Amino acid sequence: MPGSGPTLEFSVAPARIGELTDLMRTAWWMSDRTPRDVAGLLEHSDLVITVTRRDTLVGFARVLTDYAYVALVLDVIVDESQRGSGVGAVLLDAVVNHPELTGVRSLELVCQPDLVPFYRRWGFTDAVGGSRLMRRSTDERLVTRPLAEP
Template identity: 60%
Template structure:
């Protein structure tokens, strides 16, 4: 799929919910939520970026951000449809996020990723050098507990 065949939107309407469910099912960290869960996730996210394939109308990429628009923004759930990975759509998502006007004045944009994706995110200035900070987690999700 060509990047030129995709448009960026800042919302995911109810008609794209089945597509978003498919995207969530394709990633290990988002697999398993119900439609109700995903509806609540969308409502509670401050910024949503959706990639829609122009011809098919299919949602092929998604990411969301939680932010106070001053000090911190946390990028979550950067997902590209399995058949479209490696085509530049992930970069398109990240360009839309870091270039979004609502995040222009934010002092720190953060995300959590797997080690193999660190080179990808470095292209936008992300670094594993976070001072003395360490990620801590309290979870009931065994996929996220690392055990």
């Protein structure tokens, strides 16, 4: 069917902020985001990537970076109905192959343990030397949540 394949974009139209907010709310760590929050994070992100299918937003990721040493990949999400369909791969390909990120020394992200094999396909590793993730947060969900979702 023509037009059924994924479409990649590097921006979010203001009219889609509600749709993006709804998609984000399906993930436990983003469940309380509001359209105003989402508009703010879009404004302050260095790169945003969306995937649509049949004009429906089905995937999103964003990046914060200094364009030289580190790029932090955040809020990677795929609509539950599209998981396993290649949307996540489209997002990650767009991130790791983005021309503004190809010279960045280190691409980093945080993920749940069950997604480690997925991210390994793009060369991400949990072997980070002696480094350890530390967090200071006012959001209790981010420091007390079990390792895997129920």
